[in-house]
Amino acid sequence: MAKKVIEVKDLHVHFKTFSGTVQAVRGVNFELFEGETLAIVGESGSGKSVTSNALMKLIPQPPGIYAAGEILLNGTDLIPLTDKEMSKIRGNDISMIFQDPMTSLNPTMKVGKQITEVILQHKTISRSEAKIKAIELLNKVGIPFPEKRYSQYPHEFSGGMRQRVVIAIALAADPKLLIADEPTTALDVTIQAQILELMKEIQETSKTSIIFITHDLGVVANVADRVAVMYAGQIVEYGTVNDIFYNPKHPYTWGLLGSMPDLDNEAEERLYTIPGTPPDLIHPPKGDAFAARNEFALAIDYEMEPPMFKVSDTHYAKTWLLHEQSPNIEMPHIVRKRIDSFLAKEAMHHD
Known part of the structure; x- marks a missing residue:
């Protein structure tokens, strides 16, 4: 039985603003096992980045408030911990790869030094040993001539190479859990594929668990074991990658899958889109938060919030349609067609 690395129970995160309290995360539950990748997917504003920052206790308080719930890392609840206690955990047990490598790296400091600093902070080894480990890490993340690159500054690297450096820093203290917040958004498609491949290799070789935050379900098919689909601060569907791609149950998941871009798409075939915008979480709507944008909404969707229905032992969805x-x-025919064409391409890609 795989070891449980992190478990999130009924997490609520609010932000106090001049206009009122934003209920950014509303009752999120999930768990992650050793060597597993969970993708958290949803549009901007769905609460996925707030959730990932909450796991690292990076929510500034105030205006942020951990209103309820637990974040159990190896059985210890992180929410009551002080910033000093958390600084031992950050980098050591949990590491984060952010979206933009330029904001994660110090432009005035050589990349080798940035990696060795992290190693020295968390490991009791000499500076020369830390340098050897840093060069090994640069090599591991696929940076050519790591000895030479060790002494260069961030501006001497391309965007994709900078993101590799950020990953090397995140791995410096051998964390059990790596949180990747849209780590490929700022990169072009070819580099994106390389970074995703790299993350898969890291996971296989070092048994690190990964939480992968993205708005793009197409990326998920390649990296995730399980998927949590978030909408309006809640998880609305949760299952294995196969559950989500072959048997999606929530209309919001249908919308996300139907709007995956297809480069070979014939011009006359329209992309499936979700109408409207996510709700205002200062006043979350009554009933199902997705009802106003859901072409299949039932009368009850405007009255009562649906529970999580069990589809199978691995698959749950929060919709009255179940x-x-x-x-x-x-599911709309256009969405099924889009998924089938995507999966066929994936299969060809991997043959």
């Missing part, structure tokens, strides 16, 4: 008295509504 209620036994609900009408039988199928």
Whole structure:
């Protein structure tokens, strides 16, 4: 049985603003096992980055408030810990790769030094041993001529190489959990594929668990074991990658899958889109938060929030469409077609 690395129970994170309290994360639950990748997917504003920052206790308080819930890392709840206690955990047990490598790296400091500083902070080894480890890490993340690159500054690296340096820093203290917040958004498609491949290799060789935050379900198919789909601060569907791609149940998941861009798409075939915008979380809507944008919404969606229905032992979805008295509504044909074409391409890509 794989070891449970982190468990999030009924997490609520609020932000006090002049206009009112924003309920950014509303009752999130998930767990992650050793060597596993969980992708958290959703549009901007769905609460996925707030969730990942909450795990690292990077939410500034105030205006942020951990309103309820627990974040259990190897059984210890992180929420009550002080900043000093958390600084031992950050980098050591949990590390984060941010979206933009330029803001994560210090432009005035050579990259080798940036990596050795992290190693020395968390490991009791000499400076020369830390340098050897830093060069090994640069090599591990696929940076050519690591000895030479060790002494260069961030501006001497391309965007993709900078992101590799950021990953090397994140791995410097051998964390159990790596949180990657949209780590490929700022990169072009070819580099994106290389970085994703790299993350997969890291996971296989070092048994690190990864939480991968993204708005792009296409990226997920390659990296994740399980997927949590977030909307309006809640997880609305949760399952294995196969559950989500072959048997999605929530209309919001249908929308995300249907809007995956297809470069070979014939011009006349329109992209499936989700109308409207996410709700205002200062006043979360009554009932199902997705109802106003859901073409399949039922009357009850405007009255009562749906529970998490169990589809299978690995698959859950928060939609009244799964209620036994609900009408039988199928996924739109255009979405099924889009998923099938995507999966066929993936299969060809891996052959």
